[in-house]
Amino acid sequence: MEHGGDLISYADYYQGELIDFSSNINPLGPPKGLNELLMDSFNTLASYPDIQYRYLKKSISKYLKCNEKNVVVGNGAVEIINNIIHLFKRVIVFIPSFSEYESRAKVFGKEILKINYLEDFSLDLKKLKENMKKGDLLILGNPNNPTGLRIKKEELIKTYEIVENKGGFLLLDEAFFEFCPEDYDSIEIFRDEKFKKVGIIRAATKFFALPGIRLGYACIPDNMIEEYKKIELPWSVNALADCAGRYIFSSKDYIVKSKDYINQERKFLLDELSKINGIKVYTTHTNYILIQLLKWDEEFVFHKFLKDGLVIRKCSSFDGLGENHIRVAIKDRDKNLRLIESFKKTGEDIV
Amino acid sequence: MEHGGDLISYADYYQGELIDFSSNINPLGPPKGLNELLMDSFNTLASYPDIQYRYLKKSISKYLKCNEKNVVVGNGAVEIINNIIHLFKRVIVFIPSFSEYESRAKVFGKEILKINYLEDFSLDLKKLKENMKKGDLLILGNPNNPTGLRIKKEELIKTYEIVENKGGFLLLDEAFFEFCPEDYDSIEIFRDEKFKKVGIIRAATKFFALPGIRLGYACIPDNMIEEYKKIELPWSVNALADCAGRYIFSSKDYIVKSKDYINQERKFLLDELSKINGIKVYTTHTNYILIQLLKWDEEFVFHKFLKDGLVIRKCSSFDGLGENHIRVAIKDRDKNLRLIESFKKTGEDIV
Structure with a gap:
């Protein structure tokens, strides 16, 4: 059974700490205290x-x-x-x-x-x-x-x-x-x-x-x-x-802050991703985004992003989706920018 | 399903901290570090x-x-x-x-x-x-x-x-x-x-x-x-x-020390319990002892020991045993002495 979050399996592919866009966890981390x-x-x-x-x-x-x-x-x-x-x-x-x-x-x-x-x-x-x-x-x-x-x-x-x-x-x-x-x-x-x-x-x-x-x-x-x-x-x-x-x-403050943060980053990431060539971005109500790849398959994008230190979620293991879908988590601004960067590079390489 | 270690259910019966003889845990606690x-x-x-x-x-x-x-x-x-x-x-x-x-x-x-x-x-x-x-x-x-x-x-x-x-x-x-x-x-x-x-x-x-x-x-x-x-x-x-x-x-030292400690307390507790009136003590290879009550039933002994702050394991929920068996864990010397004390009192009360 394939799941997100399995970074150990890919640790050898990248010199440095991998960023996990494959599991959808609140980027603010656990509540204080x-x-x-x-x-x-x-x-x-x-x-x-x-x-x-x-x-x-x-x-x-x-x-x-x-x-x-x-x-x-x-x-x-x-x-x-x-x-x-x-x-x-x-x-x-x-x-x-x-x-x-x-x-x-x-x-x-x-x-x-x-x-x-x-x-x-x-x-x-x-x-x-x-x-x-x-x-x-x-x-x-x-x-x-x-x-x-x-x-x-x-x-x-x-x-x-x-x-x-x-x-x-x-x-x-x-x-x-x-x-x-x-x-x-x-x-x-x-x-x-x-x-x-x-x-x-x-x-x-x-x-x-x-x-x-x-x-x-x-x-x-x-x-x-x-x-x-x-x-x-x-x-x-x-x-x-x-x-x-x-x-x-x-942890009431944490709950409010987390909701606000994800709201803001969701809007930001959806906006930015919609400008990228070669992908169709589905809208989302939550902290991850389903993306259809119009020009590549999931393996290509997965390994391309892995070289940038990013692990995304391939979606062909979801019954009903083919090899042209990936899922990415919404993370903090710095990491989201790296994701956008990788998408842009991929878009430019091909077009 | 009845299990040992359910102290919360009995907390109101005793003023003070209950000693748990109903679950069979190494009395030395977890390894250092x-x-x-x-x-x-x-x-x-x-x-x-x-x-x-x-x-x-x-x-x-x-x-x-x-x-x-x-x-x-x-x-x-x-x-x-x-x-x-x-x-x-x-x-x-x-x-x-x-x-x-x-x-x-x-x-x-x-x-x-x-x-x-x-x-x-x-x-x-x-x-x-x-x-x-x-x-x-x-x-x-x-x-x-x-x-x-x-x-x-x-x-x-x-x-x-x-x-x-x-x-x-x-x-x-x-x-x-x-x-x-x-x-x-x-x-x-x-x-x-x-x-x-x-x-x-x-x-x-x-x-x-x-x-x-x-x-x-x-x-x-x-x-x-x-x-x-x-x-x-x-x-x-x-x-x-x-x-x-x-x-x-x-934790090699801990493992050796724990084995020795239980060996010693098992011998001590088996010896002392064998001197008590009204019970039959089964031998044991491990850190708990099965006891047959010759003069009382488990409920009587359970509640009598509870008044002394000790929780023992009634055994009638074990298929194959009746209401005249209890099980006690082997704990540290102070606690084992309290267990022996309670058994002695129970023995004297009746004889």
């Missing part, structure tokens, strides 16, 4: 974490503004996705999307139905309606990876109605939620107990810049909690991740 | 861990004296047990043993065959031979939890022969390996490539006193690696656990 907190928490390593993660769930429920009893936690969003897939008969994914949806379904021997996103990467609700059956799990990235687009509010509500009518379940993977415009909050929309067929996953990984800490969390409905608890592995969140999760969500 | 190393490794949290854990596996293979390509790592031993169970049709467990063997098998809807340990808690190889079928996974704790006994070398080799002849697989859960007498090393026995039907799991959890860090590892045969990699979750070992695992195994 976290290191000091962790330093004071080393003694927690010598005990098991609370097997029920009570304080952690309290902190998350406060942040998500949802009920504590509906919160589950896991080793990154991917562990929660894995566990929820386990509970269903068939998995429906729209493609292209995060490859783990399909690969975790395969691990459990689940039937998989793939539906293509429409040409503008919006949902094909007609096809969903025709194909969804009782017991199906629909997993949607919101925003979706690698397309970067968030589902429109009305579309999301329509999707939920289809899922509920058909007797399925809607799982929203919102690992990139905080980077997006604040047009709506799906947890607010679906918080009411009458919404029994939807779960929402988020994570500390991307926005809080902590992919190494492995902390995902989700808000799932009452009627799923008991089944979920039966299948989750004990203690899958590390003790320091437990501590971090009781701290980071109260 | 680890905190400093982790402090210097905080920057790793802002990147994904190496998805292949290359350096970590190198360090583990050196420690285990096995081939690097045969090492897998996971979120505690329990995640590796979980993944390996996934690969088989039926699971055979001897009871009483660690409850997760059975519960993870249930999660995957596997058939489960339970065989009772003989009265002296040795293996019933006759019954195993009669019942084992092709495709079965036999999981054995070595030493077993909660009985504390290690399989004799000849018995282990006999067991492997039965398993191989029947076309099954033997999984040894050796999470407590380092606490035991050094009579043999199962990895040394089974290292040769001709042993294709055995895997050996160990962990940083118990001996290195790092239950909070979540680091398990295993040596599995060549022909299982590919299948295993297909089903394991990405990045399930936290970045700081990755760093710790590249450090702790080279």
Whole structure:
């Protein structure tokens, strides 16, 4: 399974520190004060974490503004996705999307139905309606990876109605939620107990810049909690991740600053990239950009950028995309300028 | 699922700090120098861990004296047990043993065959031979939890022969390996490539006193690696656990000192407990002791000890044991004295 962030595999190709445009992490780094907190928490390593993660769930429920009893936690969003897939008969994914949806379904021997996103990467609700059956799990990235687009509010509500009518379940993977415009909050929309067929996953990984800490969390409905608890592995969140999760969500200034920063750099990078020859830049709501290569294939661009010390994400491993797409993260200004520079050089070389 | 180490649930019953005799952790605490190393490794949290854990596996293979390509790592031993169970049709467990063997098998809807340990808690190889079928996974704790006994070398080799002849697989859960007498090393026995039907799991959890860090590892045969990699979750070992695992195994003085310390306290505690009225003390090879209560039930003793600030492990949740067994960890001398004191008081109260 190909993923971003695998710099070790390419370390020998470049003299110097590689810049990782392949994984989509908040360029401001983790919230201030976290290191000091962790330093004071080393003694927690010598005990098991609370097997029920009570304080952690309290902190998350406060942040998500949802009920504590509906919160589950896991080793990154991917562990929660894995566990929820386990509970269903068939998995429906729209493609292209995060490859783990399909690969975790395969691990459990689940039937998989793939539906293509429409040409503008919006949902094909007609096809969903025709194909969804009782017991199906629909997993949607919101925003979706690698397309970067968030589902429109009305579309999301329509999707939920289809899922509920058909007797399925809607799982929203919102690992990139905080980077997006604040047009709506799906947890607010679906918080009411009458919404029994939807779960929402988020994570500390991307926005809080902590992919190494492995902390995902989700808000799932009452009627799923008991089944979920039966299948989750004990203690899958590390003790320091437990501590971090009781701290980071109260970093209000950091949260505001990060959102503003990404907003500004997204605008800057989209503007600059749109001037480059030979690529089509898709718009994005989040902190990464999907790019169609009009004149090259992903391998060519990947190795060309690698010579400049930049690692980008090839996209042919996303089902539904060919060898002419790449994805780049939005990073800090200096690094974004280096990315633009590499694109410009590539454009000039060819034209 | 009941486990040791759940102190939060009992915090309100005692004014002061509870002593945890319910989870079996090296009383000397983690190796020296680890905190400093982790402090210097905080920057790793802002990147994904190496998805292949290359350096970590190198360090583990050196420690285990096995081939690097045969090492897998996971979120505690329990995640590796979980993944390996996934690969088989039926699971055979001897009871009483660690409850997760059975519960993870249930999660995957596997058939489960339970065989009772003989009265002296040795293996019933006759019954195993009669019942084992092709495709079965036999999981054995070595030493077993909660009985504390290690399989004799000849018995282990006999067991492997039965398993191989029947076309099954033997999984040894050796999470407590380092606490035991050094009579043999199962990895040394089974290292040769001709042993294709055995895997050996160990962990940083118990001996290195790092239950909070979540680091398990295993040596599995060549022909299982590919299948295993297909089903394991990405990045399930936290970045700081990755760093710790590249450090702790080279702490040679700590390893020797810990073994000596547990040896000495095991002897002391076994001697002292054997003088107490109303209990039968089973011998042990490791850092916990199974005790049969001759005059009380586990609830009575649990709550009596809780009033003294001690949390012990009730054992009725172990299939195969009734309400008249408890398990206690071997801790440092001061704490062991408090345990003996509480036992003495309980003995005197009744007699």
